[in-house]
Amino acid sequence: MRVIVIGTRGSLLAQAQTRHVVELLKENWPEAEFKVRTVQAKVGQDATAAELRQALHNRQIDIALHSMKYLPTETPEDLHLVAVTRRMEPREAFLGRSAKRLEDLPKGAVVGASTLCRKAQLLAFRSDLQVKALSGDLDDRLAALGSGDYDAILMGASELLRMDLHNRIDHLVSPEVILPPAGQGALGLEVRRGDDWAEELAYSLNHRPSADRVYAERAFIKALGMGIGAPAGALATVEDDGTLRLEGVVVSPDGRELIRAEIEGDASEAEDLGNELALDLLDQGGKELLAQVEVSS
Helix, strand or coil: CEEEEEEEEHHHHHHHHHHHHHHHHHHHCCCEEEEECCCCCCCCCCCCCHHHHHHCCCCCCCCCEHHHHHHCCCCCCCCCEEEEEECCCCCCCEEEEECHHHHHHCCCCCCEEHHHHHHHHHHCCCCCCCCEEEEEEEEEEHHHHHHCCCCCEEEEHHHHHCCHHHHHEEEEEHHHHCCCCCCEEEEEEEECCCCHHHHHHHHCCCCCHHHHHHHHHHHHHHHHHHHHHHCEEEEEEEEECCEEEEEEEEEEECCCEEEEEEEEEEEHHHHHHHHHHHHHHHHHHHHHHHHHHHCCC
C-alpha cells in the first residue's frame, strides 16, 4: 500500500500539530501508512504555506498541513483544501508580566503584537498603549516577554493550548475587544486534485461546523481584497440549528477608526455570507480604511 507523506513546517508547534493529525488519521485508517516530511525553507526560517504548496506540486508530499490563519485565501487550481479539523480555541490570549488582563495595563504599557490585525484592534481599544512588533516562533515570543521588553503580549490561544501551556494564559480576550485573524485555531489539509486516495484520507478529518466557520471567515478576508495581512478580523459561530453567525471588523492601521458588523444565515452558505459581510463593510467606509495601510507602511 502506498505510503502517504504529510508535509509540515519545522517549528515545535507545527510538529506538535502534525503529530496530533497523524494520530487521528491512524485512528480512522489503521491499515494506512503515514510518513511526516518537514519541508525545508531558507536557512534560519520556517517554511511558509507557499513552500508547502510547492512541495505538493513537486510530489514531495501528498498532504500539506496548514495553520489556517497563515494560508493565503487564493488556492492554486491544481490543489484542493479538503478538510478543516475540529477547531480549537479561536480567541486571543493575553500574557502579562504583572497585569492579568488587558484592561489592567497602565497607561503607556508596551504590548507585543505580531500582526496588523491585532495591533490595530488593540489600539482601537486602548489608544494609550504602546504596541511593538512581536516576531519569532512561540518560544521566541515567550522569551521576549520574560526578557522585560514587553509588559504584555498577545497571541493565538490555540498555540499555547496545543503545546500544553495552558498556565501561561492570563486571560482570553473577548471577541468584543479583538476579533481574531480568520481561521485562527484551525488546521487545514490540502492535497493535489486527482489524488483520490490522499483526498479520502484527509477528508475523514473534516469537521463540518469548523469548516463552515473557517470558510466564512476566509471568504470575508478574501473579499476585502488585501489578503491575510489586512487590518481585519473575523469570527464565525455555528448554532445547533445550522445558523452561522459571522462578525467582521476593519480597522485603520492606527486604530483610530473601526467599522464592525455581523451577518447570519444558513451554514451551507458560509462563503456567500463572508462575501456579503465584506462588501457591506467596504461600502460603509472599509475601503478607505484599508487604503491607509499602504500610506502608513
